[in-house]
Amino acid sequence: MLSTLDVSYFSFCPSYKCTSYLSDGICFRLGAGFLNGLLEAGASATESSGFSNCQLGNDVSSEESTTIDILQKMFLPSSGPWHANNEVVSAALKKLPENEHSRQLHSATNDVLSKLHVVMRAVDNLHLKHMQLAGNYQKQRDSSAWNRAEQKRLKEELTSVVAKLEESKQKLAVLKAQGDNKQATPILVPMLGKKTAEKVGDKQTELQDLEATHKELMESISKRLEEIRRLHTERIGILNNLATFQNILTDFKSIHSSKAFQLVNDQLQKSQAELDGHQTLLEKLQVDMDTFVWRERQFNQKVDLAEISQKVSAYYVSRIADLEKDVQKLCNEKNMLVLKLEGALREPGRNQVISEFKALVSSLPREMGAVQTELSKHKDASLQLHSLRAEVHSLSSIRTRKEQEIEETSRSAHAGSDISQLQSLVHELRENTQELKLFVELYKHDSADSRQLMESRDRELAELAGVHVLRYSLNESKLEQRVIAANEAEAISQQRLATAEAEVAELGQKLETSRRNLVKQSDILKSKHEECEAYMVEIESIGHAYEDIMSQNQQLLQQIIERDDHNTKVMIQRTNLSN
Numbered sequence: 001m002l003s004t005l006d007v008s009y010f011s012f013c014p015s016y017k018c019t020s021y022l023s024d025g026i027c028f029r030l031g032a033g034f035l036n037g038l039l040e041a042g043a044s045a046t047e048s049s050g051f052s053n054c055q056l057g058n059d060v061s062s063e064e065s066t067t068i069d070i071l072q073k074m075f076l077p078s079s080g081p082w083h084a085n086n087e088v089v090s091a092a093l094k095k096l097p098e099n100e101h102s103r104q105l106h107s108a109t110n111d112v113l114s115k116l117h118v119v120m121r122a123v124d125n126l127h128l129k130h131m132q133l134a135g136n137y138q139k140q141r142d143s144s145a146w147n148r149a150e151q152k153r154l155k156e157e158l159t160s161v162v163a164k165l166e167e168s169k170q171k172l173a174v175l176k177a178q179g180d181n182k183q184a185t186p187i188l189v190p191m192l193g194k195k196t197a198e199k200v201g202d203k204q205t206e207l208q209d210l211e212a213t214h215k216e217l218m219e220s221i222s223k224r225l226e227e228i229r230r231l232h233t234e235r236i237g238i239l240n241n242l243a244t245f246q247n248i249l250t251d252f253k254s255i256h257s258s259k260a261f262q263l264v265n266d267q268l269q270k271s272q273a274e275l276d277g278h279q280t281l282l283e284k285l286q287v288d289m290d291t292f293v294w295r296e297r298q299f300n301q302k303v304d305l306a307e308i309s310q311k312v313s314a315y316y317v318s319r320i321a322d323l324e325k326d327v328q329k330l331c332n333e334k335n336m337l338v339l340k341l342e343g344a345l346r347e348p349g350r351n352q353v354i355s356e357f358k359a360l361v362s363s364l365p366r367e368m369g370a371v372q373t374e375l376s377k378h379k380d381a382s383l384q385l386h387s388l389r390a391e392v393h394s395l396s397s398i399r400t401r402k403e404q405e406i407e408e409t410s411r412s413a414h415a416g417s418d419i420s421q422l423q424s425l426v427h428e429l430r431e432n433t434q435e436l437k438l439f440v441e442l443y444k445h446d447s448a449d450s451r452q453l454m455e456s457r458d459r460e461l462a463e464l465a466g467v468h469v470l471r472y473s474l475n476e477s478k479l480e481q482r483v484i485a486a487n488e489a490e491a492i493s494q495q496r497l498a499t500a501e502a503e504v505a506e507l508g509q510k511l512e513t514s515r516r517n518l519v520k521q522s523d524i525l526k527s528k529h530e531e532c533e534a535y536m537v538e539i540e541s542i543g544h545a546y547e548d549i550m551s552q553n554q555q556l557l558q559q560i561i562e563r564d565d566h567n568t569k570v571m572i573q574r575t576n577l578s579n
Contacts, residue, residue, distance in 0.1 A: 102285070105278055105281065105282060108274075108278060109275070109278060112271045112274060112275060115267065115271060116268065116271055119264050119267065119268060122264070123264075133245060133248055133249060136245060137242075137245050137249070140238060140241055140242050140245060141242075143238060144235070144238050144239075144242070147231060147234060147235050147238065150231065151228070151231055151235075154224060154227065154228055154231070157224065158221070158224055158228075161217060161220065161221055161224070162221075164217065165214070165217050165218075165221075168210055168213060168214055168217070169214075171210065172207065172210050172211075172214070175206065175207055175210075176207075330566060330569070330570070333566065398503075398507060399504060399507050399508075399511075402500045402503055402504050402507075403504075405496060405497075405500050406497055406500055406501075408493070
């Protein structure tokens with residue numbers, strides 16, 4: 001429970017007599033500030049005592065010293081006697097036998113310890129609350145002191161500002177009086193007008209500056225007054241908080257002086273006395289238990305010595321009965337083995353079965369070699385099958401490419417039909433040119449009156465005819481070139497088509513042959529797989545039969561060995577009996 005207490009209240013001091021020890025032997029004591037703070041409700045005592053003092057003052061009264069001793073005993077349960085008592089109690093509880101008295105004692109000690117822990121937790125909570133209240137009170141005191149200092153500073157500033165304002169008012173009144181006097185008196189000397197005007201202007205500027213400063217000072221005074229009011233309200237709130245904290249501290253003091261706190265202290269003392277009584281009872285019970293155990297051991301030794309002779313006689317009787325039963329069983333087994341051996345000797349053809357089995361075992365490696373050769377052949381056939389499949393795939397790709405070329409040649413054939421259509425168009429255009437020539441000749445005969453017009457028309461017509469002729473000749477030459485190119489392309493495409501058809505036919509034949517070969521190889525592979533499975537089944541059956549025969553042989557050999565051993569034992573016993 002010491003871990004919950006604040007470390008700042010424990011001060012290490014070599015000059016002070018150590019009243020308590022930690023579990024690792026470190027000397028410490030409670031701080032005087034904490035103990036005085038528990039005794040006094042005000043924060044002035046906690047502030048005046050200080051956390052770093054190593055000794056309590058000499059001015060402590062006798063009542064306060066007794067209360068400090070009580071608090072030290074309450075807050076320091078982890079002292080040397082406390083740890084020693086805990087260790088003794090735990091060791092005694094471990095050594096106790098498991099009976100009703102020890103259980104009752106254990107439960108009583110657990111109840112007392114739980115009550116103690118509850119009380120210590122309550123005291124720790126009170127200690128923490130006191131620490132929090134002391135810290136809050138110290139913060140409030142610091143803030144109130146800071147507010148007082150700030151208030152003093154503001155008052156000093158306000159007095160200085162008021163003094164400056166009064167001085168400025170006096171100066172302003174003097175300047176106003178001087179200005180009024182100057183306005184009332186007439187100007188007697190005209191030569192000095194400029195100087196007086198300049199002085200008056202300077203005075204007016206000074207007055208304006210003073211008025212501006214007066215306004216600024218009034219504004220600053222109003223701001224300072226607002227700040228003073230705000231600080232006054234804050235001071236009132238702080239005083240209220242201080243009053244509440246003082247009430248809380250008085251409540252804390254009343255808690256310390258209350259009956260509940262005294263009852264807790266009384267319960268602690270009672271629990272300590274009960275624990276001492278339980279410890280003495282435990283020691284007495286331990287002594288009684290040791291004496292009881294010693295007497296019980298003596299009694300058990302006497303009982304064991306009395307029962308030894310009876311146990312030995314009973315053991316020998318049971319052993320004789322067991323040996324007679326074993327002799328009878330061995331005789332029966334001997335008779336059975338003799339009968340089995342005679343039957344095994346009478347079995348015909350046993351040597352033949354063994355020779356056949358040996359021949360079968362010797363032929364197994366040859367058959368395994370033949371099966372391995374056939375498996376290698378099947379592997380080669382599967383490789384050939386994969387290569388044939390690759391060839392079929394390549395032939396199918398070639399076939400698709402040839403089909404594409406055939407489509408291109410069919411397109412060129414369609415281009416030949418387009419060429420024939422163009423030739424028919426050329427023929428029609430030629431007929432149209434002949435008709436136009438006839439119309440020109442008719443116009444020449446009709447226009448005998450206007451020769452110039454006819455000449456111009458003839459020229460135009462001749463030019464138009466030349467243009468048309470040139471166009472037609474150009475179109476014809478282009479068409480002829482196209483026809484020639486189309487014919488050549490058609491011839492080339494026909495040749496390619498013929499070669500492609502021949503290649504397609506060859507590829508089709510190859511594909512059919514490859515398919516036939518594939519079907520044959522797949523059939524062969526299936527048959528080989530079936531043969532392999534049959535061989536594997538036969539090999540497994542032969543192996544199982546071999547294992548069965550070997551196990552039977554081992555069993556027979558074991559039986560023969562057991563019979564021989566039994567016979568030898570029987571012979572030895574007979575010789576011993578005869579002797």
